[in-house]
Amino acid sequence: MKRIILCLVAIAGMVLPSFAALARDEIRIVGSSTVFPFSTAVAEQFGKKTSFKTPVVEATGSGGGLKLFCAGSGFNTPDITNSSRRIKAGEVERCAKNGVNDIVEIKVGFDGIVMANAKSAEVMFLTKKQIFLALAKVVPVDGKMIENPHKTWKDVDPALPATEIEVLGPPPTSGTRDAFVELAMEGGAKNLPELKALKKSDKKKFKAIAHAIREDGAFVEAGENDNLIVQKLEANPDALGIFGFSFLDQNSDKVQGSFVDGSEPTFDNIASGKYGVSRSLYFYVKKSHVGKVPGIKEFLAEFTSEGAAGAEGYLSDRGLIPLSEKDRIKIRNDGSTLALLRM
Amino acid sequence: MNSYGIEESKNGESQRQKRHRSERNFRRLGLSAILFALSVLVLLLATITLRGYKAFHQHEIALEFDFDPERFDIDPENDPELRNANFNLLVKSAILSTTTDKLNRKERRALFALVSSGASFELRTILLGDLTALGKKSKLSIPLSDDADMLLKGAIPREVPESDRILSDKQISWVDMWLAQGRISRVFNHRFFSNGDSRNPELAGIWGALVGSMWTILITLMLCFPIGVAAAIYLEVFAKKNKLNDFIEVNINNLAAVPSIVFGLLGLAVFLNFFGFPRSAPLVGGMVLALMTLPTVIIAARSSIAAVPPSITEAAMGMGASPLQVVLHHVLPLAMPGVLTGTIIGMARALGETAPLLMIGMVAFIVDVPDGPMTASTVLPVQVYLWADSPERAFVEKTSAAIMVLLVFLILMNLAAVLLRNRFEKRW
Numbered sequence: 087m088k089r090i091i092l093c094l095v096a097i098a099g100m101v102l103p104s105f106a107a108l109a110r111d112e113i114r115i116v117g118s119s120t121v122f123p124f125s126t127a128v129a130e131q132f133g134k135k136t137s138f139k140t141p142v143v144e145a146t147g148s149g150g151g152l153k154l155f156c157a158g159s160g161f162n163t164p165d166i167t168n169s170s171r172r173i174k175a176g177e178v179e180r181c182a183k184n185g186v187n188d189i190v191e192i193k194v195g196f197d198g199i200v201m202a203n204a205k206s207a208e209v210m211f212l213t214k215k216q217i218f219l220a221l222a223k224v225v226p227v228d229g230k231m232i233e234n235p236h237k238t239w240k241d242v243d244p245a246l247p248a249t250e251i252e253v254l255g256p257p258p259t260s261g262t263r264d265a266f267v268e269l270a271m272e273g274g275a276k277n278l279p280e281l282k283a284l285k286k287s288d289k290k291k292f293k294a295i296a297h298a299i300r301e302d303g304a305f306v307e308a309g310e311n312d313n314l315i316v317q318k319l320e321a322n323p324d325a326l327g328i329f330g331f332s333f334l335d336q337n338s339d340k341v342q343g344s345f346v347d348g349s350e351p352t353f354d355n356i357a358s359g360k361y362g363v364s365r366s367l368y369f370y371v372k373k374s375h376v377g378k379v380p381g382i383k384e385f386l387a388e389f390t391s392e393g394a395a396g397a398e399g400y401l402s403d404r405g406l407i408p409l410s411e412k413d414r415i416k417i418r419n420d421g422s423t424l425a426l427l428r429m
Numbered sequence: 430m431n432s433y434g435i436e437e438s439k440n441g442e443s444q445r446q447k448r449h450r451s452e453r454n455f456r457r458l459g460l461s462a463i464l465f466a467l468s469v470l471v472l473l474l475a476t477i478t479l480r481g482y483k484a485f486h487q488h489e490i491a492l493e494f495d496f497d498p499e500r501f502d503i504d505p506e507n508d509p510e511l512r513n514a515n516f517n518l519l520v521k522s523a524i525l526s527t528t529t530d531k532l533n534r535k536e537r538r539a540l541f542a543l544v545s546s547g548a549s550f551e552l553r554t555i556l557l558g559d560l561t562a563l564g565k566k567s568k569l570s571i572p573l574s575d576d577a578d579m580l581l582k583g584a585i586p587r588e589v590p591e592s593d594r595i596l597s598d599k600q601i602s603w604v605d606m607w608l609a610q611g612r613i614s615r616v617f618n619h620r621f622f623s624n625g626d627s628r629n630p631e632l633a634g635i636w637g638a639l640v641g642s643m644w645t646i647l648i649t650l651m652l653c654f655p656i657g658v659a660a661a662i663y664l665e666v667f668a669k670k671n672k673l674n675d676f677i678e679v680n681i682n683n684l685a686a687v688p689s690i691v692f693g694l695l696g697l698a699v700f701l702n703f704f705g706f707p708r709s710a711p712l713v714g715g716m717v718l719a720l721m722t723l724p725t726v727i728i729a730a731r732s733s734i735a736a737v738p739p740s741i742t743e744a745a746m747g748m749g750a751s752p753l754q755v756v757l758h759h760v761l762p763l764a765m766p767g768v769l770t771g772t773i774i775g776m777a778r779a780l781g782e783t784a785p786l787l788m789i790g791m792v793a794f795i796v797d798v799p800d801g802p803m804t805a806s807t808v809l810p811v812q813v814y815l816w817a818d819s820p821e822r823a824f825v826e827k828t829s830a831a832i833m834v835l836l837v838f839l840i841l842m843n844l845a846a847v848l849l850r851n852r853f854e855k856r857w
Binding site for chain 1: 538542546547550585586589592593594595627628629701705707708709790792793794795796797805817818819820821822825
């Protein structure tokens with residue numbers, strides 16, 4: 087008994103002095119789980135290439151990351167936050183209120199959101215309008231807004247197969263879901279004459295309708311794990327899944343992307359903007375930490391370098407769709423001069 | 430009367446049979462419940478093992494490297510310059526020398542993608558460790574990329590059309606060429622047990638998470654064992670029966686049932702925001718998990734202290750021992766096996782937790798292996814979660830392998846507890 091106590095005291099004695107080492111010498115990054123695979127790849131490369139410590143990257147979601155980022159300018163707050171959408175005006179305000187006035191915005195590249203099904207099934211040719219009609223909570227039928235009555239894809243459009251509508255997608259906390267709703271659903275709603283009129287008269291109501299996904303079982307929230315969705319699609323050829331392009335890229339022997347508005351989700355189509363359901367990825371840097379936390383400037387240089395975010399950089403191997411060459415040069419320039427965010 | 434008696438005994442016989450039958454049924458039910466649980470466990474372990482065992486070996490390719498100082502333009506006396514030398518070029522020229530084909534830029538890129546992108550850093554480490562290698566030619570083995578490794582392990586099917594595969598026909602033919610040249614060898618995956626996390630599956634290792642888990646559990650144990658035992662002794666032996674102590678007791682029992690994420694929020698608010706401890710540190714993780722396991726330890730310790738026969742306490746008192754002596758010399762040693770069992774159950778739960786660690790930043794990508802309780806680190810279950818969520822196919826087997834490591838860690842911990850308990854166990 088005594089020996090155990092002595093042992094514990096000895097270990098406590100060893101541990102407590104290291105309290106003194108509270109200063110931070112590694113970059114802390116938080117934010118979007120979509121940018122996470124790219125941010126971590128750069129962090130690892132940066133840590134190996136340079137003599138700086140490898141940055142610590144946390145996946146907190148875009149909103150969660152910006153909340154932490156804007157909590158203050160002290161060194162217990164992160165230096166960088168990743169985001170799969172642009173920072174909102176409200177978030178900039180909150181940042182400013184907490185003393186974070188100097189934000190540098192870096193656009194990283196694009197990410198496509200795909201609707202895919204198993205290889206054993208037929209490729210789907212969809213339009214945004216059909217996606218909206220299949221997945222929205224309320225849809226206009228004969229001039230009236232009613233609960234979505236469509237059971238099969240054929241109900242949506244006679245040209246589509248008579249399989250039941252079953253779509254596996256991310257939960258509302260996910261940035262992928264936000265982007266899907268905004269780009270595909272809202273994009274489809276705009277093309278319906280009834281809703282087009284509504285958009286002009288009552289924008290708020292239009293958004294509420296366009297962003298509401300049906301809850302009667304046709305849309306299944308499959309969690310944040312995209313690997314799981316791919317597995318489920320393999321088991322069920324009738325189902326469609328919604329996830330990021332990098333998962334389609336890695337699993338091209340198991341699943342195939344559906345055409346949206348006539349274009350296939352391929353690397354080139356997303357890069358050229360031909361494939362409509364894609365979004366920009368960003369990260370935000372606290373300028374006040376540059377020079378105080380070692381390596382931030384060098385990290386920006388690595389992330390924006392041609393070898394990383396370029397057309398043939400290692401991030402494109404991981405499924406990031408690079409910006410156009412002109413944009414890349416501009417962003418690299420912004421990164422090195424630490425140009426401040428302008429909304 | 431007689432006939433009545435016979436009737437009664439007949440009735441009794443059928444009732445006896447009925448009772449025996451129901452007992453047999455109950456036993457069968459119990460046995461089948463155990464069999465069911467066992468078969469599910471076996472199924473689980475078998476799936477994990479079948480998926481994960483391949484991660485313990487990997488494929489390497491042997492290449493001839495020409496460490497000619499002129500070729501990569503460095504000064505051997507000056508380390509920083511050696512660090513920045515172009516090892517990538519060295520790797521690329523070594524890969525190119527294996528084939529006689531003339532390759533265009535795109536084909537070269539495809540060829541280089543078959544070898545791990547970490548190869549140049551491994552070469553650098555080798556050369557920095559042994560400067561005499563400079564100026565010589567040497568044959569070294571470097572890991573293949575995850576895709577090539579998956580092909581050789583059979584996880585990327587060869588028979589599907591080229592467009593549906595991650596590797597092109599050309600790339601597969603290069604791998605086959607290396608196989609024919611005898612360059613490729615299957616070796617034990619030592620990187621898995623010595624590296625931290627990586628985005629390249631062939632370089633990713635469990636060591637960082639394992640060390641993080643050890644630090645976290647150590648802190649948890651150091652905090653919750655002494656505090657928990659002290660609290661249990663006080664409540665069981667010294668505390669008077671009054672309203673305040675009843676209130677404390679009810680609260681401890683309630684705390685044992687609080688969802689773990691709540692402790693994470695508490696840790697975020699108190700340890701990080703108020704005391705300003707660093708994020709992602711095993712110290713904070715250990716403190717949060719200690720708060721979570723304390724009630725379990727206290728409850729287990731109390732019940733095993735209460736189970737010590739009063740005759741022993743009374744005998745010690747009768748011999749003139751003070752209450753403190755009674756507790757430290759007699760009650761606690763006898764209660765120790767039960768206390769240890771409670772502690773180990775709490776520790777096992779703490780080892781498997783991710784939810785409270787999410788709030789304090791331990792669910793993170795961390796490459797460097799932590800060197801103390803204050804450096805950022807992650808833990809085993811978090812590593813499992815992060816790998817399960819990664820798009821690269823090679824992480825599937827890594828995930829299962831990490832689960833196996835976690836289970837072995839858990840079994841070792843339980844084994845230690847059983848051995849300790851047997852040492853302390855006294856029968857009377």
